[in-house]
Amino acid sequence: MQLGKIIKRVMGATIPPALFIGLTAYFGWNVMRGEHGLHSYAAQLHLLDEARSAQKDASAEQEVWLRRVRGLKEGALDTDLLDERARSMQNLARQDEIVVPYGEHDHLY
The missing domain is CATH 1.20.5 (Single alpha-helices involved in coiled-coils or other helix-helix interfaces)
Structure with a gap:
């Protein structure tokens, strides 16, 4: 049981920041190179x-x-x-x- 709590805690600590970094990278890429980005x-x-x-x-x-x-x-x-x-x-x-x-x-x- 102890191992399950540790895995839950690690997943809870890494998934939200990873999602946030992924969304930030996605929107950053679209700002620069997207259809309505700076290059366009x-x-x-x-x-x-x-x-x-x-x-x-x-x-x-x-x-x-x-x-x-x-x-x-x-x-x-x-x-x-x-x-x-x-x-x-x-x-x-x-x-x-x-x-x-x-x-x-x-x-x-």
């Missing part, structure tokens, strides 16, 4: 920085395209200049125009 938080912050950088790049590209589109509006284009440029790039001329030939190395633009 750092990874999410990194993804957030990448997303903000991509948003800045997209906004800058959008501004470039908006500026280009604004330049294509009817009031922004000079029709004579546009006609002249289109015909010079396509190497076309009307019958009533005077064409002045340039040398091979003389560029208009």
